[in-house]
Amino acid sequence: MKTNGISSALWNAFISVNGVAVGLIGLAIALVAWAWKPETEIKLSIAIAVTILSGLALLFAILTKALIDTNKELNNTTQNLIETIKNQKQQIPRAILCKKIETTKGVHQTIILLEASDLFLGGMAVSFSYVDQDGFERLIGHGYISVIQDDKRIQATLTNLLPGQDDIANKLLQNNRQTLDTLRTKPYLSHPFLTQITQGPTNANT
Known part of the structure; x- marks a missing residue:
């Protein structure tokens, strides 16, 4: 079922950036693990920090995508309104x-x-x-x-x-x-x- 307004824009943005975000999170975790020696265990605090940073990056990407999509939709709506007004003016016959x-x-x-x-x-x-x-x-x-x-x-x-x-x-x-x-x-x-x-x-x- 479709939702409207902000929730719809955020959901669509999440779907759009989800694949990229998951890849970035996986890459971040892999880099952190690679930075540590194999025999050294990664501390829980570091794992939590990486998770939080990845989550913030995902949230930023979602909000940015939603803002861009909303702006495009607003521009399209404005353009359609302008065209409608032009057509109404043109309806007065010569x-x-x-x-x-x-x-x-x-x-x-x-x-x-x-x-x-x-x-x-x-x-x-x-x-x-x-x-x-x-x-x-x-x-x-x-x-x-x-x-x-x-x-x-x-x-x-x-x-x-x-x-x-x-x-x-x-x-x-x-x-x-x-x-x-x-x-x-x-x-x-x-x-x-x-x-x-x-x-x-x-x-x-x-």
Whole structure:
């Protein structure tokens, strides 16, 4: 059965250095025995001292190996976290094309075609914003994911354009490349709606 944390690191280190440690202990004992004349008995105190020193050497080797392995594991975990964050950032799809489509009911809708992304589901509410020249994201409006195509690309419908954003909307419809490149489409859940589903309806008169 696997153990976790420090105990696991120490055990793995012990297994790793065990063979080397046993060899060193045996070599140390052999050298001590060789240093004494064959007819001279090795004193118990010397044997104990050799055993203690060998044990300390083994303990030092185990702790050093455990520290190295733990540091490697920490570095790997940190690297995996960095890669995960990078992948999450890359999930926000780039806008490819924008066009106005007339529905069967005669209503004109602004459709934005996005790159494939696992971030969205059909019918999901989304927000649209663009990055201005100062690096701020400016909210344009809201909409929803209308179609996820067979090629995994996504059609997002802009249904609610905020006041003062007509110029940006026109640039999108003109497929201005700079405007498309700065467009950000993200999953959206309004604060009032979130409050309603978590706390229930509230009375405006209270």
